[in-house]
Amino acid sequence: MTLLPPGASRSARVALIVQKFGGTSVGSIDRIRGAAARALATQRAGNDVVVIVSAMAGETNRLLKLAADLSPMPDSREADALAATGEQVSAALTAIAIQAQGGKARSFLGHQIKILTDSAFMKARIKAIDAQRLHETLAEGTIAVVAGFQGVDDDGNITTLGRGGSDTSAVAIAAAIGAQCEIYTDVDGVYTTDPNICKTARKIARVSYEEMLELASLGAKVLQIRSVEVAMKYSVPVHVRSSFSDAPGTWVVGEEQSLESITVTGVALDKNEARVMLVGVDDRPGVVAQIFGALAAEGISVDMIIQSPSAHGSVTPDGARDKTDVTFTVGRADLPKARVLVEKLVADVGARSVRYDEDIVKVSIVGLGMRSHAGVAARMFQILAAERINIEAISTSEIKISCLVATKYAELAVRALHDGFGLGAKP
Amino acid sequence: MTLLPPGASRSARVALIVQKFGGTSVGSIDRIRGAAARALATQRAGNDVVVIVSAMAGETNRLLKLAADLSPMPDSREADALAATGEQVSAALTAIAIQAQGGKARSFLGHQIKILTDSAFMKARIKAIDAQRLHETLAEGTIAVVAGFQGVDDDGNITTLGRGGSDTSAVAIAAAIGAQCEIYTDVDGVYTTDPNICKTARKIARVSYEEMLELASLGAKVLQIRSVEVAMKYSVPVHVRSSFSDAPGTWVVGEEQSLESITVTGVALDKNEARVMLVGVDDRPGVVAQIFGALAAEGISVDMIIQSPSAHGSVTPDGARDKTDVTFTVGRADLPKARVLVEKLVADVGARSVRYDEDIVKVSIVGLGMRSHAGVAARMFQILAAERINIEAISTSEIKISCLVATKYAELAVRALHDGFGLGAKP
Numbered sequence: 127m128t129l130l131p132p133g134a135s136r137s138a139r140v141a142l143i144v145q146k147f148g149g150t151s152v153g154s155i156d157r158i159r160g161a162a163a164r165a166l167a168t169q170r171a172g173n174d175v176v177v178i179v180s181a182m183a184g185e186t187n188r189l190l191k192l193a194a195d196l197s198p199m200p201d202s203r204e205a206d207a208l209a210a211t212g213e214q215v216s217a218a219l220t221a222i223a224i225q226a227q228g229g230k231a232r233s234f235l236g237h238q239i240k241i242l243t244d245s246a247f248m249k250a251r252i253k254a255i256d257a258q259r260l261h262e263t264l265a266e267g268t269i270a271v272v273a274g275f276q277g278v279d280d281d282g283n284i285t286t287l288g289r290g291g292s293d294t295s296a297v298a299i300a301a302a303i304g305a306q307c308e309i310y311t312d313v314d315g316v317y318t319t320d321p322n323i324c325k326t327a328r329k330i331a332r333v334s335y336e337e338m339l340e341l342a343s344l345g346a347k348v349l350q351i352r353s354v355e356v357a358m359k360y361s362v363p364v365h366v367r368s369s370f371s372d373a374p375g376t377w378v379v380g381e382e383q384s385l386e387s388i389t390v391t392g393v394a395l396d397k398n399e400a401r402v403m404l405v406g407v408d409d410r411p412g413v414v415a416q417i418f419g420a421l422a423a424e425g426i427s428v429d430m431i432i433q434s435p436s437a438h439g440s441v442t443p444d445g446a447r448d449k450t451d452v453t454f455t456v457g458r459a460d461l462p463k464a465r466v467l468v469e470k471l472v473a474d475v476g477a478r479s480v481r482y483d484e485d486i487v488k489v490s491i492v493g494l495g496m497r498s499h500a501g502v503a504a505r506m507f508q509i510l511a512a513e514r515i516n517i518e519a520i521s522t523s524e525i526k527i528s529c530l531v532a533t534k535y536a537e538l539a540v541r542a543l544h545d546g547f548g549l550g551a552k553p
Numbered sequence: 554m555t556l557l558p559p560g561a562s563r564s565a566r567v568a569l570i571v572q573k574f575g576g577t578s579v580g581s582i583d584r585i586r587g588a589a590a591r592a593l594a595t596q597r598a599g600n601d602v603v604v605i606v607s608a609m610a611g612e613t614n615r616l617l618k619l620a621a622d623l624s625p626m627p628d629s630r631e632a633d634a635l636a637a638t639g640e641q642v643s644a645a646l647t648a649i650a651i652q653a654q655g656g657k658a659r660s661f662l663g664h665q666i667k668i669l670t671d672s673a674f675m676k677a678r679i680k681a682i683d684a685q686r687l688h689e690t691l692a693e694g695t696i697a698v699v700a701g702f703q704g705v706d707d708d709g710n711i712t713t714l715g716r717g718g719s720d721t722s723a724v725a726i727a728a729a730i731g732a733q734c735e736i737y738t739d740v741d742g743v744y745t746t747d748p749n750i751c752k753t754a755r756k757i758a759r760v761s762y763e764e765m766l767e768l769a770s771l772g773a774k775v776l777q778i779r780s781v782e783v784a785m786k787y788s789v790p791v792h793v794r795s796s797f798s799d800a801p802g803t804w805v806v807g808e809e810q811s812l813e814s815i816t817v818t819g820v821a822l823d824k825n826e827a828r829v830m831l832v833g834v835d836d837r838p839g840v841v842a843q844i845f846g847a848l849a850a851e852g853i854s855v856d857m858i859i860q861s862p863s864a865h866g867s868v869t870p871d872g873a874r875d876k877t878d879v880t881f882t883v884g885r886a887d888l889p890k891a892r893v894l895v896e897k898l899v900a901d902v903g904a905r906s907v908r909y910d911e912d913i914v915k916v917s918i919v920g921l922g923m924r925s926h927a928g929v930a931a932r933m934f935q936i937l938a939a940e941r942i943n944i945e946a947i948s949t950s951e952i953k954i955s956c957l958v959a960t961k962y963a964e965l966a967v968r969a970l971h972d973g974f975g976l977g978a979k980p
Contacts, residue, residue: 155622192646195582197653204652207660208645211638218635219619225631226624233634237664238709282665 181212290350326550406478608639717777753977833905
């Protein structure tokens with residue numbers, strides 16, 4: 127049931143398993159019974175089991191709605207104390223469910239096993255976990271049920287790890303006690319692309335941490351991206367799988383355990399970007415830094431950045447142009463804020479005009495194999511060209527190539543790339 | 554608004570007030586806003602304020618119902634971790650509400666201000682409170698909002714104090730920081746008797762701790778009785794009042810601050826007792842101890858005990874009878890368990906027969922003044938006799954006289970005693 131992935135270096139008698147159940151997996155009394163049964167079966171198969179639970183589906187939203195009814199901007203410390211109750215309820219109920227099925231279980235909160243975080247409420251980062259109480263609990267044959275999503279800071283304030291933070295709780299606890307980690311969710315793994323867009327999408331058996339990070343738009347639906355960073359840092363094997371079946375899901379593992387021979391692992395689509403084009407910016411040192419420095423100061427993340435000589439400049443004596451066009455993308459939610467900033471900068475940077483475009487999407491192919499396979503980018507451009515899809519911008523990293531295309535081509539581009547790189551075929 | 558009772562020894566600049574809001578007083582977002590407004594107004598009037606909150610009305614039941622759906626007898630440690638979330642939610646929301654109204658507030662849980670209890674889950678008793686964090690919070694002009702009902706034991710497990718435990722939290726915290734305590738609830742004070750039974754019932758302005766304890770059946774509706782014991786032990790003045798008005802409620806205070814001149818303070822009715830009559834028990838040493846020892850061993854509390862010579866015995870050579878009748882009352886809920894025990898004892902103690910009677914109630918008059926006023930008991934019996942109410946049994950304490958009467962006379966007895974002792978008249 128919880129086989130290690132091929133090539134895993136841990137011994138077969140490892141018997142230390144963290145099982146995380148997401149909101150839908152504990153979304154009702156019946157589902158909690160199901161999660162309890164699974165944990166108990168895993169224990170009875172000879173493993174020590176730590177269970178991490180999210181809040182029952184909808185509960186976090188219900189709680190935060192109460193806060194929102196009181197204040198348009200509730201204090202983040204109080205919002206965390208409020209939201210953390212959701213996981214506390216799930217943890218106690220899951221422990222009760224395990225006991226009702228004849229098992230031994232005890233629930234733990236962030237402050238009880240010292241999940242120490244910084245004090246960045248609503249997006250805290252784990253600094254340390256005191257594994258001793260967990261080890262003691264496991265040693266007496268008890269299943270430890272830990273409330274996910276929450277921790278405590280140095281002053282004993284309750285913190286939360288941000289949306290999806292229970293995944294990070296699970297991986298961090300697995301790292302702290304040297305366990306492997308199973309993430310039970312309402313989908314059965316990570317797919318080569320969104321099955322709603324592309325019918326030939328397949329479940330990926332194994333994916334590397336690095337690929338998973340680049341596949342964020344596919345992976346974020348099943349696994350909080352930050353948890354992948356933690357898993358990578360501590361080499362925790364993570365098995366993402368369905369709580370409604372026993373079928374294996376997707377293993378997220380170290381590079382050495384993944385299949386290097388595959389060039390492209392998945393095709394991701396990101397519909398949440400917006401493009402900003404500054405036309406005819408002065409081409410002098412410091413101008414670009416001025417633009418992006420201003421955005422960074424406001425906490426706006428910039429994704430793609432493309433700079434090219436502008437058609438609006440004059441040719442300088444040495445043959446260069448004195449004007450440049452600067453294009454970048456920001457999260458669509460950040461566009462209004464970015465717009466205000468950019469409007470103020472237009473005169474400063476000598477821009478002739480500025481345009482904004484929300485009618486674009488980002489299509490990306492991701493794969494470790496790209497590093498050793500030449501011509502992947504060229505193949506991507508050919509596939510898009512064959513569908514007469516114009517590429518608006520390109521950016522590349524070591525294991526990812528992204529193209530901006532018009533929104534109307536989004537699904538077509540995904541399907542063309544998915545099948546063009548042979549992802550639909552059986553591996 | 555929060556005047557000290559006449560005779561209070563604390564100085565007028567005390568300015569340290571604990572305000573406890575019960576479930577109905579924080580039962581909705583609007584009510585939470587109201588509680589926040591009251592706390593803030595109290596602070597702005599120059600006081601340091603600590604707020605204690607219960608769970609939103611109905612929430613504790615909702616949570617325990619979830620546990621009951623999973624197990625007929627949920628583990629008490631887990632039930633406490635579960636139930637404690639109700640107060641955590643209220644505390645965070647109340648802090649947010651105070652902030653939304655322009656105040657400074659911070660919520661605290663049992664483990665954050667070290668409300669240290671024993672490990673008797675679901676009925677824990679407070680051993681100590683670390684007042685330092687509260688003092689620090691108050692010193693910076695912040696309202697401390699504390700989750701009631703909960704504490705932590707030495708191992709950091711979450712404990713709860715039993716139904717109504719938030720009252721005890723409030724009084725204990727008031728004792729720890731040297732504050733007076735306001736209990737906001739959905740009634741406006743303690744009455745001379747149940748207003749539903751007796752239309753002339755009046756709100757009592759001041760009542761002593763001792764009287765309040767004896768008036769349990771009246772007082773329990775507004776104040777957890779255990780909190781009165783704590784208030785008495787630490788001389789905390791408690792003001793029970795309505796959260797829906799500014800009218801003064803009832804002060805529960807030390808004897809020296811109450812009105813000794815009043816003979817009878819209130820008339821209480823207890824419909825939850827049942828009578829057990831053992832007829833013709835052997836009148837020899839150890840028999841009575843055997844009966845009540847057996848009941849105590851099963852945790853059955855006995856209230857009234859009456860022993861009298863039995864008509865079924867023979868007169869012994871020295872003129873006494875060799876048989877005695879033993880009558881006692883137990884809580885009606887305990888009767889089935891008591892019955893099983895008594896049936897086993899009948900032969901051992903030589904009893905001729907045993908009868909059980911649930912068709913009785915206990916009517917009590919309570920008042921500190923009884924100690925110095927002779928003839929109060931006689932007056933009580935006269936009042937009942939004038940209404941042709943037969944007294945089935947009598948028991949007395951220093952400040953209370955109780956009579957068992959047939960259930961059908963319950964309301965009549967209450968009204969007769971209430972008006973007979975002049976409680977309906979303006980004081």
